[in-house]
Amino acid sequence: xxxxxxxxxxxxAGAAGVAVVRISGPQTDSILKTLGVSVLPAARYAVLHxxxxxxxxxxxxxxxxxxxPGPASFTGEDVAELHTHGGEAxxxxxxxxxxxxxxxxxxxxxxxxxxxxxxxxLDLTAAEAIGDLxxxxxxxxxxxxxxxxxxxLAVLYDxxxxxxxxLLGYAEAGIDFSDEELPEALHADVRNRINLIxxxxxxxxxxxxxxxxxxxxxxxxxxxxxNVGKSSLMNALARRDVAIVSEMAGTTRDVIEVQMNLAGxxxxxxxxxxxxxxxxxxEAEGVRRAESRGRDAALKLVVMDAGExxxxxxxxxxxxxxxxxxxxxxxxxxxxxxxxxxxxxxAIIPISVKTGAGVGDLIACLESSVKTxxxxxxxxxxxxxxxxxxxxxxxAALERASSGVLPELVAEDIRLATRALGxxxxxxxxxxxxxxxxxxxxxxx
Numbered sequence: 001x002x003x004x005x006x007x008x009x010x011x012x013a014g015a016a017g018v019a020v021v022r023i024s025g026p027q028t029d030s031i032l033k034t035l036g037v038s039v040l041p042a043a044r045y046a047v048l049h050x051x052x053x054x055x056x057x058x059x060x061x062x063x064x065x066x067x068x069p070g071p072a073s074f075t076g077e078d079v080a081e082l083h084t085h086g087g088e089a090x091x092x093x094x095x096x097x098x099x100x101x102x103x104x105x106x107x108x109x110x111x112x113x114x115x116x117x118x119x120x121x122l123d124l125t126a127a128e129a130i131g132d133l134x135x136x137x138x139x140x141x142x143x144x145x146x147x148x149x150x151x152x153l154a155v156l157y158d159x160x161x162x163x164x165x166x167l168l169g170y171a172e173a174g175i176d177f178s179d180e181e182l183p184e185a186l187h188a189d190v191r192n193r194i195n196l197i198x199x200x201x202x203x204x205x206x207x208x209x210x211x212x213x214x215x216x217x218x219x220x221x222x223x224x225x226x227n228v229g230k231s232s233l234m235n236a237l238a239r240r241d242v243a244i245v246s247e248m249a250g251t252t253r254d255v256i257e258v259q260m261n262l263a264g265x266x267x268x269x270x271x272x273x274x275x276x277x278x279x280x281x282x283e284a285e286g287v288r289r290a291e292s293r294g295r296d297a298a299l300k301l302v303v304m305d306a307g308e309x310x311x312x313x314x315x316x317x318x319x320x321x322x323x324x325x326x327x328x329x330x331x332x333x334x335x336x337x338x339x340x341x342x343x344x345x346x347a348i349i350p351i352s353v354k355t356g357a358g359v360g361d362l363i364a365c366l367e368s369s370v371k372t373x374x375x376x377x378x379x380x381x382x383x384x385x386x387x388x389x390x391x392x393x394x395x396a397a398l399e400r401a402s403s404g405v406l407p408e409l410v411a412e413d414i415r416l417a418t419r420a421l422g423x424x425x426x427x428x429x430x431x432x433x434x435x436x437x438x439x440x441x442x443x444x445x
Contacts, residue, residue: 002026003077003115006107007098009091016086021094024112027103028078032065034101035082043069051082053093054100060093061085075112076119109442117426124426125153128384132215134442139264140374144214144383152380153387154425156204160197160394161421167193168414191402194414198398201391204381208388211381213298214374217259217268220366221293224303225312226274229328232353233303234258234271237363255289263367265374270297275314294318299369301362306330306337306350320344324365331355386424393420 005025011018023031029040036052046064053060064083073079084090098104110131117127125148132145170190213219222230238258256271270293273286291314294300299322302315306327311319319325325345327337331352339348347365351358382388394417401413422428 005031005104006111007031007095007104008107008112009095010081010112011086014086015088019084019086019091021082021084021091021098022107022112023080023082023098023104024073024075024077024107024115025104026078028080029067031098031101031103032067032080034103035097037065041065041067043067043072046083051084051094051097053097060097061090063094071119071121074121075115076121077115123151123154125157125387125424126151127426132383137259138261138266140214141266144211144381147380148383153382156380157421157424158427160201161418161425161427163193163197164414164418164421167197168411168418190410194398194402198395198402201394201398204379205388205391205395207381208391210374211383211387212385214265214381215383217266218299218370218374219268219270219293219297220299220301221270221272221290221297222301222303223272223275223290223294223315223318225305225315226276228274228303228305229353230274230303231256231271233301233326233328233351234269236353236356236359237269255293262363262370265370267366267370275312275318291318298322298373299366300324301326302345303328307333309337311342321346324349324362324369326351326358326362328353330357390420390424393417 003025005023005027007021007023009019010022011020032040034054036057037047037049041047041049044066046066048062049065050059051061051063052058061084063085064081066081066083068074068079068081070077070079082094084094095106113122113127113130116122117124122130129145129149133142133149136142136145167190222234224230234256237260255273258269258271260267260269272290272293273283275287275290295318300318300320301324302319303326304311304315306329319342321344323345325342325348327339327348327350329352330337330350331354337350342348346369349358349362349365351362353359382391397413397417397420401410401417404410404413419428
């Protein structure tokens with residue numbers, strides 16, 4: 001059955017000087033002719049042409065037309081691009097004309113990239129990287145996505161998988177020649193090579209959260225008792241009013257998040273409810289969520305009133321080596337705040353959110369902490385939870401294989417390890433995860 005031809009806007013939405021409308025599928029050339037392009041342009045040559053309404057032959061726009069015959073195209077199918085003017089009326093007319101042809105339908109989220117994957121133009125990690133490149137907000141997110149798109153992860157995982165496939169042959173030799181004595185050195189060599197690959201996977205998996213934190217944003221939580229200036233700090237860091245500031249205790253009930261760029265890295269800063277014995281069930285839930293965010297955060301900003309050095313036990317319990325303690329409201333006190341004994345905190349910084357004193361020191365400390373956590377890694381890193389889960393399956397299977405006695409079970413565990421690695425790149429067993437992978441793509445990709 002012939003695959004449907006699809007189309008979509010592949011450039012950004014909104015008025016622009018130029019808009020790119022992409023078409024992909026077997027009816028691509030027929031659609032161009034229906035839109036008035038009687039003489040098809042040579043492959044990869046741009047030709048200026050009037051785009052006509054199929055019904056009335058009215059000129060809709062003057063556009064550059066490009067053709068990319070398959071399989072030498074992004075999707076592996078026949079592809080065309082119409083570089084039209086980017087006005088709303090122009091795009092509406094062009095999409096109306098495409099619908100009128102009856103030869104194509106609007107693409108779904110990520111459908112162009114999905115077809116590229118299904119046609120063998122890229123592996124699944126590269127397909128994921130395209131979505132990350134489109135969504136990248138910081139330099140480090142762009143760099144991480146580009147390395148993955150260029151094949152860093154695929155080369156690593158495919159290399160391990162190929163080595164395991166080679167080992168599978170040795171393991172299966174023990175089954176095929178079970179009546180014969182195979183050299184003990186051969187068994188030892190297989191076990192050693194299994195352990196070597198397993199250790200490489202374990203070392204790689206130790207960076208499992210790093211890629212996700214670069215890609216999604218390092219989680220930072222603002223914590224503390226009520227009325228110490230948490231929401232004011234959130235607004236100061238975001239440079240806009242995102243949280244309600246009030247002298248009334250318990251104003252913040254839910255978690256408020258803002259994404260920021262710190263030293264080229266994405267971070268997600270969360271303002272949380274004041275931690276205290278709650279007055280009602282709603283506030284109690286807010287306090288529970290605040291404490292949960294504190295436990296899950298990579299970095300914590302615990303805010304205290306510089307004039308009140310009595311730290312509540314529930315707040316003190318959250319202070320550890322990943323905590324920066326902020327002594328706020330120093331503008332209200334004539335003397336420097338007495339620094340409490342908090343040996344576990346990574347830093348203690350006196351600030352005044354109201355006057356801005358010390359906020360620069362805080363930002364510098366944050367940038368340094370973020371860089372320390374997210375920079376300096378070498379080689380590719382996993383970027384998604386599904387990568388981590390597959391790597392854990394790989395390690396578990398290799399652990400069983402390295403200690404196995406029966407050759408049948410050793411071979412089966414090696415086979416399971418190769419399948420787990422293959423699912424990451426999309427070599428095998430990936431139909432059930434494709435909808436999830438491409439769900440969050442934009443329409444034109």
